[in-house]
Amino acid sequence: MNNLHPNLQLTPFPTAIPAWQAPIVAGDLQLICHKVRESGGRLVAIWGRDRREAGFVLHVLLLTQTGLLCLNLPLSRQVPSYPDISRIFPSANRMQRAVYDMLGMAALQAADQRRWLRHAAWADDSFPLRKDFDAQAALRSDLDDYPFVRVEGQGVHEIPVGPVHAGIIEPGHFRFSVVGEKVLRLEERLGYIHKGIEKRFESSTLQQGAKLAGRVSGDSTVAYAWAYAMAAECIADKTPPDRALWLRALFLERERIANHLGDLGYLGNDVAFSFGFAQFWILKEQVLRHNAALFGHRYLMDAVVPGGVSVDLDEAGKKVLSEECAMLTREVQLLRRLYEEHAGVQDRFIGTGRVAPKLAAQLGLCGLAGRASSQAWDMRVQFACAPYGMLDVQMATHQNGDVAARVNVRFDELLESLRLQREIMANLLGTGDLAYPLASLPANGFGVGMVEGWRGEVMVAIHTDAAGNLDRVHPHDPSWQNWPVLEHAIIGNIVPDFPLINKSFNLSYSGCDL
Amino acid sequence: MYQIIRQIIKTGIKTEAAPQSDESLRVTPAHLQQQILDAFGGALSIRLVDAGSCNGCELEIHAVNNAYYNLEGLGIKFVASPRHADMLLVTGPVSRHMEVALKRTYEATPDPKLVVAIGECACNGGIFGTDVDNYASCGNIANVIPVDVAVSGCPPTPVAILQAILTAISPEK
Numbered sequence: 001m002n003n004l005h006p007n008l009q010l011t012p013f014p015t016a017i018p019a020w021q022a023p024i025v026a027g028d029l030q031l032i033c034h035k036v037r038e039s040g041g042r043l044v045a046i047w048g049r050d051r052r053e054a055g056f057v058l059h060v061l062l063l064t065q066t067g068l069l070c071l072n073l074p075l076s077r078q079v080p081s082y083p084d085i086s087r088i089f090p091s092a093n094r095m096q097r098a099v100y101d102m103l104g105m106a107a108l109q110a111a112d113q114r115r116w117l118r119h120a121a122w123a124d125d126s127f128p129l130r131k132d133f134d135a136q137a138a139l140r141s142d143l144d145d146y147p148f149v150r151v152e153g154q155g156v157h158e159i160p161v162g163p164v165h166a167g168i169i170e171p172g173h174f175r176f177s178v179v180g181e182k183v184l185r186l187e188e189r190l191g192y193i194h195k196g197i198e199k200r201f202e203s204s205t206l207q208q209g210a211k212l213a214g215r216v217s218g219d220s221t222v223a224y225a226w227a228y229a230m231a232a233e234c235i236a237d238k239t240p241p242d243r244a245l246w247l248r249a250l251f252l253e254r255e256r257i258a259n260h261l262g263d264l265g266y267l268g269n270d271v272a273f274s275f276g277f278a279q280f281w282i283l284k285e286q287v288l289r290h291n292a293a294l295f296g297h298r299y300l301m302d303a304v305v306p307g308g309v310s311v312d313l314d315e316a317g318k319k320v321l322s323e324e325c326a327m328l329t330r331e332v333q334l335l336r337r338l339y340e341e342h343a344g345v346q347d348r349f350i351g352t353g354r355v356a357p358k359l360a361a362q363l364g365l366c367g368l369a370g371r372a373s374s375q376a377w378d379m380r381v382q383f384a385c386a387p388y389g390m391l392d393v394q395m396a397t398h399q400n401g402d403v404a405a406r407v408n409v410r411f412d413e414l415l416e417s418l419r420l421q422r423e424i425m426a427n428l429l430g431t432g433d434l435a436y437p438l439a440s441l442p443a444n445g446f447g448v449g450m451v452e453g454w455r456g457e458v459m460v461a462i463h464t465d466a467a468g469n470l471d472r473v474h475p476h477d478p479s480w481q482n483w484p485v486l487e488h489a490i491i492g493n494i495v496p497d498f499p500l501i502n503k504s505f506n507l508s509y510s511g512c513d514l
Numbered sequence: 515m516y517q518i519i520r521q522i523i524k525t526g527i528k529t530e531a532a533p534q535s536d537e538s539l540r541v542t543p544a545h546l547q548q549q550i551l552d553a554f555g556g557a558l559s560i561r562l563v564d565a566g567s568c569n570g571c572e573l574e575i576h577a578v579n580n581a582y583y584n585l586e587g588l589g590i591k592f593v594a595s596p597r598h599a600d601m602l603l604v605t606g607p608v609s610r611h612m613e614v615a616l617k618r619t620y621e622a623t624p625d626p627k628l629v630v631a632i633g634e635c636a637c638n639g640g641i642f643g644t645d646v647d648n649y650a651s652c653g654n655i656a657n658v659i660p661v662d663v664a665v666s667g668c669p670p671t672p673v674a675i676l677q678a679i680l681t682a683i684s685p686e687k
Contacts, residue, residue: 119611121609122649133649141610143614163612168572170564170567170569192609192612192615193564193565193566194609195607195648195650196642196649199648199649203647208641215642217569218567218572219573221570262576275521278580278581279521281577281580282580284577284580285577288577298671299570299573301668334521335521337517338521341517508569510568510569
């Protein structure tokens with residue numbers, strides 16, 4: 001990592017994964033990003049921070065072959081602007097726009113300067129994450145008019161969809177430009193469920209923040225709670241008890257199992273194979289019921305806390321989960337065969353919504369969808385935090401990048417998670433401490449946590465103030481990277497295949513709208 | 515095909531008995547005439563509006579469609595447009611960016627209509643706070659549109675959601 005720039009002063013984070021930070025000057029930002037990109041690295045997240053008299057800081061989190069690198073770029077109070085990096089990492093586009101909306105920190109000469117998270121709920125020149133933001137004075141209830149890119153030509157027409165969608169799904173707006181049935185262009189507009197989560201963190205205690213982190217995206221509650229706890233433990237420079245780490249891995253794999261089961265059911269449903277929906281959702285319901293009976297919550301909310309976990313698993317519970325594992329393995333293998341042998345299902349899956357590996361690499365596609373397009377990154381494999389280092393996780397990848405590939409990766413990961421669940425239980429012996437007390441954090445701390453959620457890498461960064469309170473918390477969902485790629489996946493497909501393609505990615509709205 | 519039929523037979527019927535209605539969930543006194551409720555009771559169409567939830571409540575609303583709770587078996591189904599709906603199921607807090615969309619969806623739903631607020635945040639703003647302490651939130655659903663029945667929980671279980679729906683279409687006891 002030292003070869004990225006001669007002046008890079010790297011400081012390691014005392015966190016569960018390999019991670020470093022380094023202060024940089026504005027002139028070096030693009031250079032370092034270029035180097036990371038050339039060596040096969042990726043952009044994870046961008047966020048800003050208002051430090052009052054000391055100005056602003058821009059944080060750019062990159063993932064290299066050796067670990068995470070957080071670049072800290074101080075900006076002046078008067079001119080809080082920085083060099084655009086969206087030409088190097090296309091996924092930076094929306095993140096930079098969100099940083100402007102929240103803090104008024106601008107990416108100089110960025111091609112796309114449209115607002116992203118802000119629609120019209122607050123004044124154009126107020127920025128909610130600035131410490132002097134006056135909510136009452138800033139509120140507006142105008143209707144905004146977003147400048148969508150128009151596609152023109154003979155026979156081209158637009159189909160506006162949302163924000164209220166036709167299914168049971170989160171809100172967002174999709175603008176399709178089509179000729180006949182064929183999609184020429186899709187443009188997404190999100191931000192509808194922006195509910196001030198980042199601002200809310202700033203008035204939360206460490207414990208309240210853990211609950212809030214677990215509700216950034218409800219389907220990934222374990223991943224967020226773990227990433228948040230990891231960031232807090234990084235600041236406190238402490239490691240949870242072994243038993244807590246094993247239980248966290250168990251919860252994270254159960255979250256992956258439940259979500260993959262649900263998605264595989266819906267992917268069947270979306271190609272009119274309702275048998276698949278019925279079968280997979282029976283399996284998912286059994287997982288959820290076991291969660292409720294053994295851990296007190298169907299989705300394991302609040303099971304991971306800073307310092308450890310809040311619930312244990314006894315021998316009787318292990319027996320229940322062992323039997324569940326055996327049943328699920330058997331049923332999933334059977335259903336996989338039925339999906340694979342069904343000509344109608346495969347006809348709809350194969351070749352639909354294809355993202356070629358080269359495009360995936362260019363755009364930074366990550367997580368499950370990335371692995372289905374040859375982007376072989378899995379935090380549990382390359383940067384395994386405890387206890388994953390002892391589990392030898394087998395990464396699932398595919399090179400076709402179509403709906404069928406994303407279905408295949410889900411099947412492979414589901415079966416691997418069931419294997420991991422068995423291994424984890426074999427390591428959960430006797431009893432032990434579930435957590436060490438972590439009531440508050442040291443002052444002026446900065447920590448990062450990142451885990452491989454079912455959708456992809458979930459990252460949480462925490463900054464504390466001079467009193468050790470939460471000064472700034474930034475949760476990052478892998479959907480930030482993947483939403484823009486969905487716009488490419490649909491090109492040339494027909495409109496009725498959009499629900500199927502969309503479901504095969506199954507991205508989070510709440511996790512990005514914040 | 516043989517394998518599929520075999521699996522269907524092996525699976526059997528998983529559906530459990532529906533819960534009873536629960537008057538304590540009622541927010542607004544019942545305002546629909548008995549005849550209409552009888553008509554709804556036979557077939558109810560629901561439109562879901564996520565007005566700002568974390569997606570947790572949606573997971574449980576999906577679950578009421580699974581074989582165990584079998585919502586469609588009760589003659590209740592989700593429809594794609596508010597114009598086809600008798601009931602709005604609303605999750606949230608209502609984000610300020612969804613306020614107009616929620617109001618328009620409510621207006622697009624033909625009378626007589628029912629509104630059921632689903633989840634802690636829909637009832638009282640929940641962990642995200644309210645219009646008093648969050649610049650981006652309008653708070654609970656009743657701050658934006660009239661609510662008939664509300665069920666809390668983070669998220670409420672599928673049984674609690676079913677109970678709320680059934681309470682809304684039952685005559686007040």
